[in-house]
Amino acid sequence: MEKLYYTIGEVADIMKVSVSLVRFWSNSFPYFAKIKRNAKGNRLYRVEDIAVLKQIQHLVKVKGMTLEGAQAELALNSSSVDRRVRTIESLKEIRRQLAEIRNFL
Numbered sequence: 117m118e119k120l121y122y123t124i125g126e127v128a129d130i131m132k133v134s135v136s137l138v139r140f141w142s143n144s145f146p147y148f149a150k151i152k153r154n155a156k157g158n159r160l161y162r163v164e165d166i167a168v169l170k171q172i173q174h175l176v177k178v179k180g181m182t183l184e185g186a187q188a189e190l191a192l193n194s195s196s197v198d199r200r201v202r203t204i205e206s207l208k209e210i211r212r213q214l215a216e217i218r219n220f221l
Contacts, residue, residue: 121152121160130166131173141172144183148172148190174201
């Protein structure tokens with residue numbers, strides 16, 4: 117069963133980036149990633165928020181876009197960006213599984 121909310125540390129581990137980078141992207145894209153806070157003020161991320169952060173990561177880190185360019189791209193084509201990110205993640209998982217199979221042979 118999937119959790120409803122993830123802490124910023126868990127999100128950083130999932131995305132394999134630093135906590136400060138997740139915090140920076142959360143602050144830079146408040147319209148796209150609607151982060152909740154608990155009573156202590158800690159950020160809590162939903163699965164949808166993590167998907168948006170992965171889209172931001174793809175646009176900024178892989179495609180080399182500026183933050184403004186990434187915001188514009190998400191505003192215009194967030195569904196196509198999401199499909200590309202999901203495809204890349206699927207291909208990485210297939211590669212990992214193939215490497216495991218090769219190691220068993």
